[in-house]
Amino acid sequence: MELSNKSITLTCVDLSSTGEGVCDYEGYKIFVDGVLPGEEIECRLIEKKRNYGKGELIRICKPSPSRTDPICPYFGECGGCQIMHLKIEAQLALKKKRVKEAFMRIGGFEDIEVISIEPSDSALGYRNKIQMPLSKSGGLGMYKKRTHEIVDIESCFLHEKKGDTLFTKIRKLNLQGITHLLIRSSKAAGKSLVLLVGQKKKSKEIVNLCREIGKFEEVATVVYGVNQGQSNYVLPKEVESIVGPGYIMEQVLGIQVRLSATSFFQVNHSQAEKMYETALEWGEIKEGMPVVDAYSxxxxxxxxxxxxxxxxxxxxxILQAVLDARQNAKDNGLELEAKVGTVEKIIQSIDPAEVVYLNPPRKGCEETVLDAVAKMKPSKIIYTSCDPATLARDAKSLSEKGYRVAKVKAFDLFPQTMHVETICLFVKI
Ligand SMILES: C[S@@+](CC[C@H](N)C(=O)[O-])C[C@H]1O[C@@H](n2cnc3c(N)ncnc32)[C@H](O)[C@@H]1O
Structure with missing residues (x-):
């Protein structure tokens, strides 16, 4: 097959991990954006590599019964959502299948059962945080798919209502000197934290801008930080509070939680509570039991x-997160040993635990971590993951170190996107 303007008719057989339709042409894979499994389409080949090609959609000849009209006018252009054109029940089935397939394909597990996928209470307005770049021309929004171009957006359907109202107010201000905006809202407090990121030390103009934002009724605190780096990591190492205390308080299953601007916190609050409940239930925690919470x-x-x-x-x-964790324990009258450093290093020198919780970032755990955990011989390992591929890889490794996959459950924390969260219980054989 050659690159040409000629249209070809294809059937979509799957979705890629980034949400593109995977179409089959006599065994050769062609990725086409905007297409759903089961759909018959006409497209033209726009890129041809040895193992795969890229197609541009011309027409959907036979639409999928699971197709729906995306509510957001930016869908397709904005990189925030990938599957808003797929009905929510089909999104859930797809994500459950992704987890099962990762365990089979990457982990080599033949007979894994994913107990269920827990749907989100709401498929829209579930995000308690947005983080957006500003373009030089003043546009504020998400990156266009696979580019560093910014799609200027007025509002985000995934963002919770109060935070989004605040966003629409902030975007009308003169944001000169700002490269990124983060809004994090608390359900318990009904207020938001705003982080402004710039490339220069704070100026009089920036302080005035923070104060202006601080006057909005939705705002509890405004902080500013500098990040001159060219990397994809946009959050500053240090921030300074210009208005308010520099953090907001949230509640999770009855625990008071202090959230700073740069600390990790799950973006879908009600789903996070369900995940923590499952993790606690599977741990069967007893009084005095030694437990490790790694990547805490x-x-x-x-x-x-x-x-x-x-x-x-x-x-x-992250030091600030550890300081928050210590303060959170104190505020709730609890005792906790919170250690700052990499899991890779610290796990080597701590006392063995009965249950080990792991919740690494997307890249999963280093082999040295899995080795050290297995050497501790905990009766259970409970691994929460945001990437089924690295979870399946690590599950394979743990199964070779004397652990059996006992339960796998998926959670839809990010409706309209391809992301899926999974909890896996490993039991010592
Ligand atoms: C997915 S988050 C989990 C946070 C927490 N378990 C929760 O439920 O809110 C991963 C956390 O691991 C931390 N982290 C990333 N790499 C790490 C490493 N090598 N050692 C220790 N912590 C790490 C990140 O800063 C982040 O807070």
């Missing part, structure tokens, strides 16, 4: 475990 963020799970009587050692690399 601001220590939400650590506090919930301590509340159930566990003797918790939390490990987290």
């Amino acid at each position: 963020g601001v220590g939400v799970l650590s506090c919930l475990l301590a509340k159930r009587g566990a003797r918790v050692t939390a490990i987290e690399v």
